[in-house]
Amino acid sequence: xxxxxxxxxxFKVNGYLIVPKVMxxxxxxxxxxxxxxxxxxxxxxxxxxxxxxxxxxxxxxLEEDVTNLRQGYKWQLRSVGTDQLMIDLVYSDTLxxxxxxxxxxxxxxxxxxxxxxxxxxGAAWPGGPVDPALDNEGARGIYATLPYGVKEKxxxxxxxxxxxxxxxxxxxxxxxxxxxxxxKVWPGSHKRLYPTFQMQxxxxxxxxxxxxxxxxxxxxxxxxxxxxxxxxxxxxxxDCFGSExxxxxxxxxLAHMAGHNxxxxxxxxxxxxxxxxxxxxxxxxxxxxNMWQDWSKELENASxxxxxxxxxxxxLIDS
Ligand SMILES: [Fe+2]
Numbered sequence: 001x002x003x004x005x006x007x008x009x010x011f012k013v014n015g016y017l018i019v020p021k022v023m024x025x026x027x028x029x030x031x032x033x034x035x036x037x038x039x040x041x042x043x044x045x046x047x048x049x050x051x052x053x054x055x056x057x058x059x060x061x062l063e064e065d066v067t068n069l070r071q072g073y074k075w076q077l078r079s080v081g082t083d084q085l086m087i088d089l090v091y092s093d094t095l096x097x098x099x100x101x102x103x104x105x106x107x108x109x110x111x112x113x114x115x116x117x118x119x120x121x122g123a124a125w126p127g128g129p130v131d132p133a134l135d136n137e138g139a140r141g142i143y144a145t146l147p148y149g150v151k152e153k154x155x156x157x158x159x160x161x162x163x164x165x166x167x168x169x170x171x172x173x174x175x176x177x178x179x180x181x182x183x184k185v186w187p188g189s190h191k192r193l194y195p196t197f198q199m200q201x202x203x204x205x206x207x208x209x210x211x212x213x214x215x216x217x218x219x220x221x222x223x224x225x226x227x228x229x230x231x232x233x234x235x236x237x238x239d240c241f242g243s244e245x246x247x248x249x250x251x252x253x254l255a256h257m258a259g260h261n262x263x264x265x266x267x268x269x270x271x272x273x274x275x276x277x278x279x280x281x282x283x284x285x286x287x288x289x290n291m292w293q294d295w296s297k298e299l300e301n302a303s304x305x306x307x308x309x310x311x312x313x314x315x316l317i318d319s
Contacts, residue, residue: 001298002094003101006310008302011102012292015190015251016240018314019098023245023270027089028173032268034085035077035142038068045146053266055146066119066130073151073261075144078130081117081272082138090139090171090272095247099274102249103166104296107276112137124162125208125217132273133163139272142173145181145261153262158186158232158255160193162218164201164283165273166294170240171247174268181261182241183248183269187316189231189255194291196224201252201283231255238315 003017011017036047040060046052055073057063063070067079080086091111099108115137124131132140161168170183198204198221208216232255239259240248250256261267276282282294292300312319 001101002097005302006306008101008299009304009306010310010314011249011251012299012302013304013306014185014187014314014316015254016185016187016238016314017249018240018242019247019249020242020313021245022094022098022247023089023092023171023173025245027085028244030085031089031142031173031270034080034083035075035144035268038077050264050266053146054149054264055151055261057146066122067117069119073146073148074258075146076141077143078119078141079117081136081141082111082113082115084113086139086141086270086272087111087113089173089270090169095169095171096274098247098249099167099169100296102296102299103274103276103294107278107296109275109277109279111139117141128217129162131163132161132271133165133275139270141271143258143269143271145258145267147181147261147264147266154260156184156232156237156257156260158189158228158237158257160228160253160255162203164275164279165252166201166276166279167249167252167274169247169249169272169274171270171272172242172244172268173270174244175265176241176267176269177263177265178239178241179259179261180241180263180265181259181267182239183250184237184239184257184259185248185250186231186235186237186255189228189235190251190253191291192227192231193224193255194253195287196221196227197253197287199284200287200291201279228255240315 069076118136176182
């Protein structure tokens with residue numbers, strides 16, 4: 001085991017866990033180089049001049065292709081998701097071991113180098129998000145958020161992801177400053193939202209018809225809508241900023257968002273999901289009384305007590 005009891009307990013109660021310095025520094029540097037190398041030659045955004053990094057994307061830098069999206073303040077390079085480099089980063093032995101500490105030994109689907117990547121089918125439905133699970137055999141990709149500059153402050157809005165998976169991660173491949181667009185989570189929301197779903201890993205969807213455009217995509221239950229509103233009212237989100245190599249693991253029903261970037265530094269992260277080989281069998285089952293049934297025995301049996309020191313290191317309470 002890489003994770004200790006405190007870490008297991010913290011994840012169980014809060015639905016997320018920051019594990020510091022678990023991605024190789026050289027690989028993080030290579031991933032940054034890879035992202036920067038995809039800009040057009042005449043780009044307005046110059047890597048060596050941070051003042052030009054302030055969003056939104058304009059002119060020649062705009063890209064609508066969702067396999068390498070650059071729009072507004074978001075830059076999502078998905079076409080590299082099964083490159084050796086991305087697999088080495090997101091599915092390294094260390095990160096897979098941590099995922100197994102949470103999900104159980106020898107339980108995971110392995111990624112495929114050179115395999116299919118996210119976004120090749122476009123959005124899941126018109127105007128909808130890209131489906132991270134559709135034909136994806138590796139990581140989601142490299143996700144960046146440009147600094148907002150003078151853009152007005154926006155309020156936080158939590159969501160849960162609509163595709164079936166067991167565990168996800170956000171890996172910081174460069175330092176991310178406080179309020180700098182790091183991953184934002186609503187601690188404990190996984191426990192409150194899990195029972196509101198009809199299916200424990202999936203969601204019913206309405207097909208899209210051009211002549212019947214009012215309904216499309218995912219249908220959330222009323223109980224879910226009510227609960228996530230309550231979560232946003234009564235729970236203070238945690239801004240998971242940090243250093244190069246830090247990784248945030250999170251539960252599939254955790255409320256979260258990509259943070260707004262009010263820092264002066266571009267936010268650079270790799271994203272990926274972990275799925276168990278039995279997800280196909282389990283995804284349509286209703287939420288279970290024991291919500292840790294599909295997780296490791298160590299996690300299932302972990303106490304729900306952890307120290308103040310751990311809470312501080314996890315940014316749950318201010319240090
Ligand atoms: Fe999400």
